[in-house]
Amino acid sequence: MFKRLDNAAPAAMVTIWLEGQPHSVPATLSAAAAVLWLVGATGYRDHAAGGHRAPLCMMGVCHDCLITIDGQPNRQGCLVPVAEGMRLERQRRPA
Amino acid sequence: MSDASTHHADVAIIGAGPAGMAAASRLAEAGQVPVVFDLAPSPGGQIYRQLTAPQLGEDVMGRDYLRGRRLLERFERARIDYRPGSRVWWAKREGQGTTLGVLADRRSESWQVRRLIIASGAMERGWPFPGWQLPGVMQAGAGQILLKQGALIPDVPPVLAGTGPLLYLLAWQYLRAGCPPRLILDAAPRSRYATMLRRPLSTWHGRHYLLKGLGMLTTLRRAGVKVVHGIEGLRAEGNPHLQAVHYRRAGRWQSVDASMLLTHFGVVPEPQLSRGLGLPFDWHPSQQAFVPHREEASLAAAPGIWLTGDGAGIGGALNAEREGHLAALSILAAKGEPVENERTPLVQARRRELSARALLEALFRVPDGWLAAQPETTLVCRCEAVSLGELDAAMAQGAAGPGQLKAFTRCGMGPCQGRLCGESVTRLLAGHLGTTMNAAGYYQVRPPLHSITLGELADSAAPPAP
Numbered sequence: 001m002f003k004r005l006d007n008a009a010p011a012a013m014v015t016i017w018l019e020g021q022p023h024s025v026p027a028t029l030s031a032a033a034a035v036l037w038l039v040g041a042t043g044y045r046d047h048a049a050g051g052h053r054a055p056l057c058m059m060g061v062c063h064d065c066l067i068t069i070d071g072q073p074n075r076q077g078c079l080v081p082v083a084e085g086m087r088l089e090r091q092r093r094p095a
Numbered sequence: 096m097s098d099a100s101t102h103h104a105d106v107a108i109i110g111a112g113p114a115g116m117a118a119a120s121r122l123a124e125a126g127q128v129p130v131v132f133d134l135a136p137s138p139g140g141q142i143y144r145q146l147t148a149p150q151l152g153e154d155v156m157g158r159d160y161l162r163g164r165r166l167l168e169r170f171e172r173a174r175i176d177y178r179p180g181s182r183v184w185w186a187k188r189e190g191q192g193t194t195l196g197v198l199a200d201r202r203s204e205s206w207q208v209r210r211l212i213i214a215s216g217a218m219e220r221g222w223p224f225p226g227w228q229l230p231g232v233m234q235a236g237a238g239q240i241l242l243k244q245g246a247l248i249p250d251v252p253p254v255l256a257g258t259g260p261l262l263y264l265l266a267w268q269y270l271r272a273g274c275p276p277r278l279i280l281d282a283a284p285r286s287r288y289a290t291m292l293r294r295p296l297s298t299w300h301g302r303h304y305l306l307k308g309l310g311m312l313t314t315l316r317r318a319g320v321k322v323v324h325g326i327e328g329l330r331a332e333g334n335p336h337l338q339a340v341h342y343r344r345a346g347r348w349q350s351v352d353a354s355m356l357l358t359h360f361g362v363v364p365e366p367q368l369s370r371g372l373g374l375p376f377d378w379h380p381s382q383q384a385f386v387p388h389r390e391e392a393s394l395a396a397a398p399g400i401w402l403t404g405d406g407a408g409i410g411g412a413l414n415a416e417r418e419g420h421l422a423a424l425s426i427l428a429a430k431g432e433p434v435e436n437e438r439t440p441l442v443q444a445r446r447r448e449l450s451a452r453a454l455l456e457a458l459f460r461v462p463d464g465w466l467a468a469q470p471e472t473t474l475v476c477r478c479e480a481v482s483l484g485e486l487d488a489a490m491a492q493g494a495a496g497p498g499q500l501k502a503f504t505r506c507g508m509g510p511c512q513g514r515l516c517g518e519s520v521t522r523l524l525a526g527h528l529g530t531t532m533n534a535a536g537y538y539q540v541r542p543p544l545h546s547i548t549l550g551e552l553a554d555s556a557a558p559p560a561p
Contacts, residue, residue, distance in 0.1 A: 001231075001249065001250060001354070001355065002241060002247040002248065002249060002250060003247065003248060003249075003250040004245060004246050004247055005151065005155070005246040005247075005248055005272055005273075007151070007155075007246075008150045008151060008245070008246030009148070009149060009150050009151070009246075011148075011150065011245070026245050028145060028148065028150060028244055028245050029244055029245045030244065033240075033241055033244055033245055033247065036241065036247070037245065037247055040230075040336075041230035041231055041233075041336065042230055042231075042335055042336040043230075043335065044230055047228075047480060049479070049480035050480075051228065051480070052229070052230050052334075052335045052336075053228060053230065053477075054229075054230035054231070054233075055233065055237060056227075056228075056232070056233055056234055056237065056477070056515075057218070057219060057233075057234050057236060057237055058233070058234075058236070058237035058240040058241065059141060059218065059219075059236060059237070059240060060134055060545075061218045061219075061365070061511055061514050061515065062477065062511055062515055063478060063509070063510040063511045063546065064228075064477065066510070072548070072550070074510075074548065076546070078240075079134060079135075081136050
C-alpha cells in the first residue's frame, strides 16, 4: 500500500514485532505508520459494530488506528513512535 | 485544588506547531521559561512534522516545509520547559488562572498555570460520504504525515478527492516523488475561479498562494494528471478494502478502480481544549467552521487565556507564527516591556493575510448541501457506527439538540469524542429545525478531552477532583 522512497534520508532502524513476527522499520514512524508500511490497511482493525477499519487521520483525531501495543489494547497507534522491541497486535475478530 | 503534587507555571503553551513555537521562543528570549505541552514526540506541529530530521528535501516537499527550519532552530535554542508526548486531558479555569491535567509517560500530573496560550492547531474536517470508513480511504493530511514521517508514498497511483489547497499540494508532492495521482476529483466547480475577479484586493493579498497553486496545477497537468472539476457526489466501495471510487458530475455517476482514496474537505479548528474550558464559539460562515471568540487586538479569549494559530481560526502556518508571537508580546507588555514597535508590523502582516484567506475560503468552499444528499446508510459517527438514517429518525422522534441526538443514538459518544461528527450533527439539526448553525448548537465538551485508559487514570500521580 505504501513504499518508502529510495531517496529518503537514511533513518535509524528498529526491530518491532507484529503479531510475533520481527520487522525492521524506520525509527521515525509511528506504530500505525509502521503497520501501514509493512502490511497495508487491509486487516488493520475490526470494528465492534462489524466491518473493517484502518487509520483515517494519522494525527490523533479519528481513533481508527487503535492497536494493542506491548499488551495494552486500544492505544492510538498514530501517536506512539515505534521503539526497539515494541510488540504490536492488530485488534481483529478471530476468523 | 493545590497540593504538593501540583506543578506551577507562569506561562503554559499547549501545542508546539508554528504558533506555540513562536510564542515560546519569544517569551524565552525575554527571559521567561514557558512550559510547552505537545502531543507529538518532536516539535513542528502537523505542518513542520519531522522537520527536526527531514526525511525528504525541497525537491519533493516544496519550499514551505523547509521554511519552518528557522523557527524550529529558534525554538530548540531557547530555554523552554518543553514536554513532548503530553496530552492535556482536562482543563479548568480557576481563580487567577487555569488548572490542567497533563498525561505523559502514562502518568497524569496537575499543573496550575497563571497564563495559558492555546496553540493546539487544526484538524481535517469530518466529511461523511458512503464508504469513508473503508480501509484504503484516508484523509489527505494522513498521506502527508506518512510522507513527512517516513518518506512513504502510495505504491499504486491514488485517487484524490475533495477541495482545498492541501489536495493539490499532496498531488504535487506525490508527483515529485514519482507517484502521480491517478485522478483528482475536485468538488469546486471551475466557475469558482471567477471569485478572484470579484475580490481584487483579496486576490492581490493572496497572490503568492494563487501563483503557487497555479504552478502546482500546471505541473500536474503537464504530467498528464487528470483533474475532474465540480464533482457533486463521492462513494467508496470494496470489501474488506477499497476497490472502486464512484463520483457524480453533471448528474451522472462514473467509476474508477482504486485501492487508495485520499480525501480533503478543508481543515477546521481542533475544538476540544477551548470548548472544554467553556470558551464561546461562533459559526464562521466564510470558514464554514465553529471558531472560538477572542479579542482581535490581544488574541485573549478570557483573562489569562490566549488563542493562537489555526485552532483559533484557519489562517495558515505563517499567520499562526505571527499570532504566537503576538500572544507572547501581549504577555510581555503586561509585564511592562515596550513591545509596540515590534507589534505593528505583525498586526499589519496579519491583516493582509486574513484578506488573502477570505479569497481561499471562497475558492475552496465545501458544498453546504452535501450531507443531506447522502444515502441514509452513510455513517456520520464513525466511532459508534451511527448512520445518517438513524440520526434522521431520532430527529423525527423529537431529538432537538446535539446532546439529545447523542443520548438517542450514541452519536459522538465514541473515543474521538465527537470531533469527526460534531459539525455534521449541527448541520443536520440546523437543516431539520430550519435554524442557524449557532442556534442548532454543538456538543457539550467535557473531560477527558483526549481519550485515556482506566490504567492511565489509576497510575495518575495526582488524580483530579471531579
